[in-house]
Amino acid sequence: MKQLGAILWLTGLSSAGKTTIANRVAQKLQKQNYKVEVLDGDVVRTHLCAGLGFSKQDRDTSVRRIGFVANLLSRNGIIVIVAAISPYREVREELKKTSTNFIEVYVQAPLAVCEFRDVKGLYAKAKAGEIKHFTGISDPYEEPLNPEIICQTDKFTPEQCVKQVLDYLERQNLISALDKNLISI
Ligand code: ADP
Numbered sequence: 001m002k003q004l005g006a007i008l009w010l011t012g013l014s015s016a017g018k019t020t021i022a023n024r025v026a027q028k029l030q031k032q033n034y035k036v037e038v039l040d041g042d043v044v045r046t047h048l049c050a051g052l053g054f055s056k057q058d059r060d061t062s063v064r065r066i067g068f069v070a071n072l073l074s075r076n077g078i079i080v081i082v083a084a085i086s087p088y089r090e091v092r093e094e095l096k097k098t099s100t101n102f103i104e105v106y107v108q109a110p111l112a113v114c115e116f117r118d119v120k121g122l123y124a125k126a127k128a129g130e131i132k133h134f135t136g137i138s139d140p141y142e143e144p145l146n147p148e149i150i151c152q153t154d155k156f157t158p159e160q161c162v163k164q165v166l167d168y169l170e171r172q173n174l175i176s177a178l179d180k181n182l183i184s185i
Helices: 018-031 056-074 089-098 111-117 122-127 158-171 177-182
Strands: 006-011 036-040 079-083 102-108 149-152
Touching: 006 018, 006 056, 006 089, 006 158, 018 036, 018 079, 018 102, 018 158, 036 056, 056 079, 056 089, 089 102, 102 158, 149 158
Parallel strands: 006 079, 006 102, 036 079, 102 149
Antiparallel strands: none
16 A cells, blocks of 8 residues: 655653654554654754754744655655644644644643653753743743644553554554554554
């Protein structure tokens, strides 16, 4: 069967679980020979988005660049998984309108949980005033209003969240049911 492309756009606060879910979904799909690319906000900052900061304008530019590349890949039949805070609703909506099979995944956990996890120690630095424009602390995060998927990472395990994403892809006929069942979670 010819693989259809799609963009799974994971948005959410730092430490909400975007990278964890993105990498695990990618692994599961790759095991079944789907062509997958992960575009992680932290990783693309070193090249695709190099030189851009954290003002609203720069963040929107970053998101548009990631969206541009994601579109190139998805229209060539690749499942693209983006993990990026992407805090502004308008630019996410803009991408949703201009992309095919754009699936917004809200990776959601309360700010207090994200602060507690503080995977990269950034919340501590932001609260100490060492980092400015930090989403959730000194910069806004605009929640998605109509995401296709909400992964509540404070209530469910990473495995359950991954299954939620794979189930959605299956319902949309982007992966086959058979393949999903073969992917043991
Ligand atoms: P982000 O990419 O959003 O900054 P990370 O994926 O780097 O977040 O970190 C999320 C942390 O939360 C990891 O330590 C992960 O193990 C933990 N975690 C707990 N539950 C979940 C879940 N259901 N989904 C994803 N991550 C989870």
